[in-house]
Amino acid sequence: MKLVLFCLLAGVFPGWSETRGATFAPIALYTQFQQAPPEGVLQALQDEVEWIMAPIGLRFEWRDLGRTGGHEVSAELAVVAFKGRCDVAGLMTHSRFEGALGWTHVSDGQILPFTDVSCDRVRDFVQAGLMAIRAEDREEKYGRALGRVLAHELYHIFANTMRHGSMGVAKESYNVQDLLTDDFQFQAKESRMLQTSRPKPAAESTAGSM
């Protein structure tokens, strides 16, 4: 049985900025893009995931799935597939929404470390907002939005839960404002879950075996 978790529409949140002393060993994030993203989008995406996760103590090593030798070993990892076109070309003034922005794979009730993010759907959803800002800022804002969707999916994997929070990055549905606002964070409850509900490390997982 294979299901997917979804995330989409509405709400506001209070910020959460408590920091924690200890940090975990870096988690390997293997990424695969259907089409190579512009550098500005990729950088903003990675920066946002790190910005959201750093206060919780989670650190990441970004690896290109297509360039791994198959010999890297990580205590923890996730594989992220970015679907569609991850750039800001061809924006229109009407935001559209069709289906989930991101989803994490589940098999027999177990959350798997495999996540998909739809670049096309995220762009369709926020494009009216992107049109309203300066052209030179759009890649950064779009990449940041992708980073927030990915952070949400990583929460499912690394808090090992299908549940959602009431607010913040872990809430079930996002609105355009959540994706484009200056600051979007996890709430304290979900942050604690990320610190304490870690899945058992996969033994000897290598990229070549996936």
Ligand SMILES: [Zn+2]
């Ligand atoms: Zn979700």
